[in-house]
Amino acid sequence: MLEIKDLKVSYYGKGKPTTAVDGVCLKINEGEVLALVGASACGKTTVALSVARLISSYDGIISNGNILFKGKDIMQFSHKKLRDLRGKEISYIFQEPASSLNPVFTIGEQITELLLTHTKISKHEAKTKAKEALSLAQLSDTERIFNSYPHQLSGGMKQRAMIAMAIALKPKLLIADEPTTALDVTVQAKIVELLKNLKNKLGLSILFITHDLNLVSVIADRVIEMERGRIKGTVSNPKGKAYLKNGTFSSLGSETVSINQGLETVSTNNLTKHFAAASGFFNREKDTIKAVDGVNISIKAGETLGIVGETGSGKTTLAKLLAGLYKPTAGEILYGNKKDFLKKDIQMVFQNPYNSLDPKMKIKDTLKEGLIIHNIVKPSRMKEKLNELMDMVQLPQKSLNKYPREFSGGERQRIALARALSTEPKLIILDEPVSSLDTSIQDKILNLLTNLQRKMNLSYIFISHDILVVKAISNRVAVMHQGKVIEQGPTQQVCDNPQDPYTKELMEAAVYGK
Amino acid sequence: MMQYIARRLAGIVPLLIGISIISFAVIHIAPGGPVELANSMDAKVTVEARQRIMHLYGLDRPLHVQYVDWVAHLVRLDFGTSFLDGRNVLHKIAERIPITMLINILALIFILTIATIIGITSAIKVNSFYDKIMTVFVFTGFAIPSFWLALLLMSFFGIKLQILPVLGIKSLFFDNLSLWGKAVDLGKHLILPVFVSAFAGLAGISRYIKTNMLDVLHKDYIRTARAKGLPESKVIYKHALKNALLPVITILGLSIPALIGGSVIIETVFSIPGMGRLAFEAVMARDYPVIMAILVISALLTLLGNLIADICYCWADPRIRVGGQL
Amino acid sequence: MRKKRVSTLTIFGAIVVGSLTIVAIFAPHIAPHDPTEINITDALLSPSSEHIFGTDQLGRDVFSRMVYGARISLTIGFVAVGIAIFIGLIIGSIAGYYGGKIDSILMRFVDIMLCFPSFFLILTLIALLEPNIMIIMIVIGVTGWMGTARLIRAEILSLKEREFIQASRVLGASDARIIIKHLIPNGIGPVMVNAILGIAAAILIESGLSFLGIGVQPPTPSWGNILIEGKATLGVCWWLMVFPGLAIFITVLGYNLLGEGLRESL
Secondary structure, three states: OEEEEEEEEEEOOOOOOEEEEEEEEEEEOOOOEEEEEOOOOOOHHHHHHHHOOHHHHHOEEEEEEEEEEOOEEHHHOOHHHHHHHEOOOEEEEOOOHHHHOOOOOOHHHHHHHHHHHHOOOOHHHHHHHHHHHHHHOOOOOHHHHHOOOHHHOOHHHHHHHHHHHHHOOOOOEEEEEOOOOOOOHHHHHHHHHHHHHHHHHHOOEEEEEEOOHHHHHHHOOEEEEEEOOEEEEEOOOOOOOOEEEOOEEEOOOOOOOOOOOOOEEEEEEEEEEEEEOOOOOOOOOOOEEEEEEEEOOEEEOOOEEEEEOOOOOOHHHHHHHHHOOOOOOEEEEEEOOEOOOOHHHEEEEOOOOOOOOOOOOOHHHHHHHHHHHOOOOOHHHHHHHHHHHHHHOOOOHHHHHOOHHHOOHHHHHHHHHHHHHHOOOOEEEEEOOOOOOOHHHHHHHHHHHHHHHHHHOOEEEEEEOOHHHHHHHOOEEEEEEOOEEEEEEEHHHHHHOOOOHHHHHHHHHHOOOO | OHHHHHHHHHHHHHHHHHHHHHHHHHHOOOOOHHHHHHHOOOOOOOHHHHHHHHHHOOOOOOHHHHHHHHHHHHHOOOOOEOOOOOOEHHHHHHHHHHHHHHHHHHHHHHHHHHHHHHHHHHHHOOOOHHHHHHHHHHHHHHHOOHHHHHHHHHHHHHHHOOOOOOOOOOOOOHHHOOHHHHHHHHHHHHHHHHHHHHHHHHHHHHHHHHHHHHHHHOOHHHHHHHHOOOOHHHHHHHHHHHHHHHHHHHHHHHHHHHHHHHHHHHHHHOOOOOHHHHHHHHHHOOOHHHHHHHHHHHHHHHHHHHHHHHHHHHHHOHHHHOOOOO | OOOOOOOHHHHHHHHHHHHHHHHHHOHHHHOOOOOOOOOHHHOOOOOOOOOOOOEOOOOOEHHHHHHHHHHHHHHHHHHHHHHHHHHHHHHHHHHHHHOHHHHHHHHHHHHHHHHOOHHHHHHHHHHHHOOOHHHHHHHHHHOOOHHHHHHHHHHHHHHHOOHHHHHHHHHOOOHHHHHHHHHHHHHHHHHHHHHHHHHHHHHHHHHHHHHHOOOOOOOOOOHHHHHHHHHHOOOOOOHHHHHHHHHHHHHHHHHHHHHHHHHHOO
């Protein structure tokens, strides 16, 4: 169906051209699903966009190669023939359905536009066909969705709408560029199922691009890995592999982490936080958002409590409450048995490494802040302490004189960790600390965290939506949903033997594909 | 959406109060009060006469009493009588507003059309020679003083080439012309003022449109549109354009005070009998009822303009017009 | 980590601004004649080697008047913008940092002020007080702070939620420390750009006022009031119209280019 030979693509932004793809060859047969995996910036999206020669809109030039679709070389096609191909024979779905749909047109308008561009049918027929496509994508109530605007649909529904649009003309090849990455875990599984279903129904060939190997094993017939613009090789057995590590695979979470018998450091009692909803243009009544609703958790010294949940479950609000950034609407936080705590004892590492360091301050000044406020060391010992902190997070000491922009995401998280450690805390709250990082870096940070914990008897509250990461690092786990903790207990128990139906669904989605 | 309009209208009330307070305060900031100014040149006016005048106009009462009284008249659309010629202020303004409005509306239309064309073509051809020329043009528009541009054009088209009239809004023989002739004559007189009025705004808005358009062209839904096989013209003029122009509605609303303020200079240079020139004459003559009235009316026009722009925006943007999630 | 190349236009802007500042400072050394020296016999001469920009109705040398005019215009621009930024920073930071009712009230006030066409307001205030340079500077400043206020408020609002500010709070930093060490250094950029653009705007306003006769009063020279004669002699004495206008144009252009260039590199 599709054969790519010696593809070479470069980007011509401002400055020198950069080669993103260098001599890539791949083949997809009829009715086959080929998964293309690799770390970020390895070139997989560039390959995807090049298939229908969309890359020229993004300052990219295909400098070499043949792209054979059904035997004919697309590189020779005129613009008109190319446009005929797009949407009709070769279709795309992208990562962010929210931004991939035009916000000022209804779903129906966008799908019928596609149909009317490529086929000579009446508007009425196009409308019917569009609704058919919507139901093929497993959307019920097609009439309402047809007349809705994208912002009125949830993430999962938007992606289904995009899929409906992509298959409306029954194309031969579907290119899916990270179609599930931006969706909640439970929804991801359903979308992959849908794609599998459609492949069988319509005899689709799919080029499936992702960095999530678990999903891939469900749907892909073959898996190819890319690295730095080149094909690295076929992946023979993606099942059971958890992370990419330096080009090979490792599996975290194989050792069991036992329960700590130590003293309780922090616990909460009916912790609640309500927000008044910003009244929308149409909403006269003030809704309250119950971000955190009567939460009871506790954590002991040297222990890691993992908190999992999907977006909107309240985990970040809980983190901010514990760190003292919000005042509870009701309930209390206890430290040992007291109600007050020293700021220095609880610190936090945030999710976005690109936002958590002051861009105008050198690293040493960022780290000094905590030391100065709490008088941790005498000024004469300041330099020594700063060096110590850098060593703890395994960064070179000369980093102290640099600015945040000179560091990568992983390095910035280390710096953020060093900052948290600077006040010699007893508890560190980690809010999705590795979610923005590549899987190869995630490993390193997680290892660093466990080492530090052992050395310094630190407690961690580790928040994440990635169940496998939480499982690998936590002694106990609490599952949050709509502001409440619906289940908590030792990691093994909650993850492998969940009691609550929501937890069950969550855990199943997490291991989907294993 | 009706609820939104209702809420916005309600929100205007404090603004109206504030506008009236500031307008009132501005006039009374002059040392000695308005009568002093009006009569300060006239040494023959004795102290008693001054006091009598002040009493006549109620200017010897405490400030807050004067304010309340003034507002009470305002809401009945009674702006008082002019100090200069004793005529009803509202009438004086009403006879001048149409020409100012005409010039400003024509200018807005001119700005909209040209700026959209420039903005969009510059965005499509970004970084090309055309774009660079347009950028220079835009910066010129920002920097050129309107009165200087007026003088330059007047001397070139009016005096050198003699093809356009330079002053006023009608020629001497206006009344003898046919209806069509009158329209053409008016048109000829308005070309330069409208152009000068529009020139600065043109720069700002075309730049804004260009930035917006560039932004939109990089969005994901444009990529989707191309992936659907749509012709490039549809991608740009259907998918991109609507999104790019949406915020322009609000900006247009915000340009209104600038246009009204600019009228002062333009009408004075071109000798056009509009509200701007009335304002200038009133200020020079210390005709304080007229000054206060113009302050209030122009502020009101701005408020109205913004309100209309906001409502149009709400109606145009489906994310606001149609509610939340299903 | 790419360094942003400074565009040629920005450099042009910087050169213009720099040269004008020098001219303004060293005016007495640059002007060949006394700008207020009246010489009726030499009235309305077109440009020559003696008077490179010609003379005006009272025989005064236009070039010298323009050189001193630079001093006047730039001074007014700087001081007016200084006042505007000062007021704007205070109001905007308070509104942004404390939020809530204070924010609502202050922003309402900003909205009200923005309803008035500023040029007309300035005109009224100056005419009612007295058109001297001090008043002009204060009035322009007092009517022009709204943009800065909104800007700094927006900066603070967005910065407040950035994670590094939250991290400082978790570390235990006081409000003062956060404002001084984090918020201001990060938020000041756009305010500086605004200031430069503001100087350009102030110069335009002042020259407009002077042109209408309600700004800088003769015999004190201002580019705007020289243009009054330009209008009166329209079509005849082109030098009285072209040179002052060109000066205003190039100055404003220079500041705009510099400001925009600075904005690009932020």
